[in-house]
Amino acid sequence: MSGIKTVTATPAKIGVVITMWVLGLVLLALFAWATQWRTTASVPTVQSAGSTAPASTAAPGLAALTTGLQQTAASALANLRSGHRSDASHALDAAYRLAQVGQENTSGPLKTAYVATVNAIETARENLWNGNPDAAGTQLTTAGQALDQASSATQTATSPEAPPQQVWGQYQGAQLLGPDGQVIGAVEAIENPADPTVHLHLGKGTGVFGFITLGGRNTTVPLDQILWGRRQILGNVYAVLTTRTDG
Amino acid sequence: MVGLGWLAFLAEAWFVIPYYVIGVAGAVWVVSDAYHVNTPLKTAMRWAWPIIVLFFGPVGLALYFLTARAPGIGAAGDEDAKMEKHNAYVRANWFRQTTGAVIHCVGGDGIGIITAMILARIAQVSFWQEWWFEYLVGYLMGTLIFQYKSMTMMSDSWPRIMWMAFRGEWFSMLAVMAGMGLVMGVVTPLTITAQPYPWTYGFWGFAALGLFVGFVITYPMNYLLIKVGYKHGHGMEMEH
Numbered sequence: 001m002s003g004i005k006t007v008t009a010t011p012a013k014i015g016v017v018i019t020m021w022v023l024g025l026v027l028l029a030l031f032a033w034a035t036q037w038r039t040t041a042s043v044p045t046v047q048s049a050g051s052t053a054p055a056s057t058a059a060p061g062l063a064a065l066t067t068g069l070q071q072t073a074a075s076a077l078a079n080l081r082s083g084h085r086s087d088a089s090h091a092l093d094a095a096y097r098l099a100q101v102g103q104e105n106t107s108g109p110l111k112t113a114y115v116a117t118v119n120a121i122e123t124a125r126e127n128l129w130n131g132n133p134d135a136a137g138t139q140l141t142t143a144g145q146a147l148d149q150a151s152s153a154t155q156t157a158t159s160p161e162a163p164p165q166q167v168w169g170q171y172q173g174a175q176l177l178g179p180d181g182q183v184i185g186a187v188e189a190i191e192n193p194a195d196p197t198v199h200l201h202l203g204k205g206t207g208v209f210g211f212i213t214l215g216g217r218n219t220t221v222p223l224d225q226i227l228w229g230r231r232q233i234l235g236n237v238y239a240v241l242t243t244r245t246d247g
Numbered sequence: 248m249v250g251l252g253w254l255a256f257l258a259e260a261w262f263v264i265p266y267y268v269i270g271v272a273g274a275v276w277v278v279s280d281a282y283h284v285n286t287p288l289k290t291a292m293r294w295a296w297p298i299i300v301l302f303f304g305p306v307g308l309a310l311y312f313l314t315a316r317a318p319g320i321g322a323a324g325d326e327d328a329k330m331e332k333h334n335a336y337v338r339a340n341w342f343r344q345t346t347g348a349v350i351h352c353v354g355g356d357g358i359g360i361i362t363a364m365i366l367a368r369i370a371q372v373s374f375w376q377e378w379w380f381e382y383l384v385g386y387l388m389g390t391l392i393f394q395y396k397s398m399t400m401m402s403d404s405w406p407r408i409m410w411m412a413f414r415g416e417w418f419s420m421l422a423v424m425a426g427m428g429l430v431m432g433v434v435t436p437l438t439i440t441a442q443p444y445p446w447t448y449g450f451w452g453f454a455a456l457g458l459f460v461g462f463v464i465t466y467p468m469n470y471l472l473i474k475v476g477y478k479h480g481h482g483m484e485m486e487h
Contacts, residue, residue, distance in 0.1 A: 016475040023468060024421030031425040035374070035432035041248060085252025086437040093440050128439040129447035131259030210375030236373040 032208050040204040043094045043180045044087045045071060046078040059159040061227050062105065064242040066154050068179035069098040069117070070147045076124075077140040080133055089128065092136075094181025095143070096121045101177070101229040101240050102150070105160035113150035117143045162223050165193050167231060174229070174237040175207065176200055179244060183207075185216065187226075187239050196223035200241070251437045257452030258439045266304045267451060273300040273308045284321045287333035291397040292347065295354025302357060302455045303462075314346040341470065348469040348478045352419040353462045355393030359385035360427060361454055365445045374432060374442065382424050390416040401479075415478040422468040426461035434460075 057063045072095040079088035099121050103114040124139035163171065168190040176185040185202035203216015221241065229238035256262045274297035281293040288296070296315060300307035317336035323329045337343045363384035367377035394412035402408050435441065435453045443449040472478040 013475050016471050020418045020468060020471050020475070023471070024418055024425075027422050027425035027464060031428045031432070034429060038433045038436060039374075044248065083252065084248075084250070085255055085439075086248045086250050089437055089440045090248055093436055096440075125440045126444070126447060128255075129258055129443035129449035131255065131439075131448055133255070207375070210373070210379065234370060234372045234376060 036204055036208055038090070039183045041090065042182055043072050043091045044075050044079065044084075045180075046075045057154055057157070059154060059157045061159060061224065061240075061242040062102070062110070062157050063154045064179050065098060065102050065105075065227055065240055066147065066150050068181065069095055069102060070144070070151065072098060072181050073117075073121070073140060073143050073147060077137060077144065080137050080140065085133070091181075092121065092125060092128070092140075094177075096125065096181075097177055097236075097238055098179075098181040098240065099143075101227050101238050104230045105227050106157065108153070108157070110150055110153035110157045113146050113153055116146035117150065120146060159224065160227065162196065163190075163228050163231075165196075170231040171228060171237065171239060173207075174239045176202070177238055177240045179240065179242060184241065186213075188218070190223065197221070198223055198226055249437065251434055254434065254438045254456070257456055258443070258447070258449030259452075260448055263448040263452045266455070267301075270301040270304040270307070273304065274298070277308075277311060280316070285316045285329075285333070286326060287320075287330045288315065289397065289400070291351055291355075291393050294396070295350045295393055298354040298358050299350055302361075302458050304455070306459070310346060310350075314343040315350075341473075344473055344479075345466060345470045348473055349419075349462060349466055351393050351397055351478070352389060352416065352465060352469065353423060353458060355389030356385040356416075356420060356423050356461075357458045359388030360423075360458070362388075364431075364450075364454060368442055368444050368450065371442075377442070378424070378428050378431065381427070382420070385424070386416060386420050389420065397479075411477070415472060418468055418472055418477070419465050422465035423461035426464035427457040430457035430460050 072091050076088050076091035076095055079085075079091060096118075099114060099118045103111065103118050106114050120139045120143035124136040124143070127133070127136035127139060171187050172189060174187040175183050176187055178184045183206075185200055186206045188199040188201050190196060190198050197220050200219050200221060201213060201216055202219060203213070205212075205214030206216055208214055221243070225241060225243055227240040227242060229236075229240070231237055277297045277300050278293075281288045281296060292315065296307075296311055300311060303310065315337065317332045320329055320332055320336075323332050337347060360381045363381040364377065367380050372380065390412045394416045395408060398408045398411045398415070401411060430453060431442075434456070435443065435449070439449045439453070443453065445451075469478060
């Protein structure tokens with residue numbers, strides 16, 4: 001073929017290739033850092049307009065989840081109404097994660113309330129995807145009402161059953177959420193059937209690119225301090241640490 | 248939290264529908280133009296430009312005129328005259344050369360990335376699963392179809408063509424997916440919440456933005472790729 005020249009490895013060309021490697025890796029690192037920053041950022045807090053779950057309950061984990069979800073959903077609504085779209089979107093995603101876990105861990109009237117919450121939040125997200133923030137606000141109001149019912153129902157709810165030992169392995173690597181719905185780490189393992197404990201990794205550098213862990217710290221908590229979301233082959237598997245941590 | 252709410256128009260019908268109407272009409276016109284008027288365009292470029300115009304709309308059309316279509320090419324006599332006019336135009340400066348290299352990349356990657364994104368959103372996979380899936384599909388489509396076709400002009404040996412295609416695409420894709428990922432992982436979630444479904448305006452508005460950011464970020468990488476001789480731009484021969 002005419003006009004084709006052979007590429008020879010001169011020092012200048014080696015320098016350009018090294019520059020390309022550095023540029024590519026730096027760009028990927030910046031993108032990964034920004035993504036981790038976004039997923040682990042705290043949800044802006046506002047005073048919840050609705051009632052909150054009482055401190056004394058037969059299901060303290062569900063009460064903590066419901067309280068956290070109420071505050072997160074209220075934050076989404078308040079920020080949406082005040083025009084702070086980024087804060088609203090961030091809170092709405094956090095609320096959606098919490099609501100999905102709640103739906104998985106409840107039964108009876110509480111489950112009914114959580115299903116209504118999940119449906120309202122899903123519709124609110126679709127409203128935003130179609131450029132309709134007013135309709136999203138209406139849905140978040142509906143979600144708030146459903147959560148008020150959930151808050152009442154938590155008083156008579158029973159604690160969810162812990163997952164059986166046969167499925168413990170399926171929670172390895174599950175994204176760990178704080179009570180406000182932000183990602184705070186990952187589940188490493190569940191061990192000791194006689195007195196089940198959960199090994200967690202807490203830190204903002206957990207799950208970079210889906211599999212890399214940078215920094216953070218390990219901790220162990222009793223199994224009943226975690227609410228377990230839906231196990232999935234593909235997609236996010238969530239678990240909520242219902243006690244606060246300095247993570 | 249950084250304020251990105253001003254980008255919410257990318258999920259609104261008044262913007263997305265006209266934008267893609269222009270994109271579709273422009274892509275159809277570019278196909279016709281590339282096969283009937285601007286015939287010196289290489290085959291891979293004939294495939295890539297309509298994809299770029301589809302997703303970049305008016306910006307894509309402007310790039311096509313500024314970098315790939317020599318003024319007055321329709322009035323040039325025969326194919327040789329057109330080729331001479333085309334080469335004189337596209338090789339005149341680094342901007343046109345580099346844009347040609349980026350178009351190869353983003354056109355091929357883009358159709359793969361968007362296809363993978365549609366499938367991933369329907370399957371509701373996690374963010375990182377989606378990102379890796381898009382990377383794989385985009386890289387394979389960009390390499391095996393667009394870069395391979397482009398590199399067939401550079402060698403008669405298919406193993407060497409494959410090597411050159413994978414090598415050229417490798418560096419370019421790093422930058423494209425950093426840009427695309429930034430829009431998917433940060434910009435979209437902080438504007439309209441994460442991972443919109445393909446049947447919403449937001450999906451298409453932010454998909455276009457993601458490809459455009461990928462295009463911008465991979466631009467310096469493609470400049471270097473041409474410098475080192477791993478890729479070539481709009482011209483017909485590799486230049487060092």
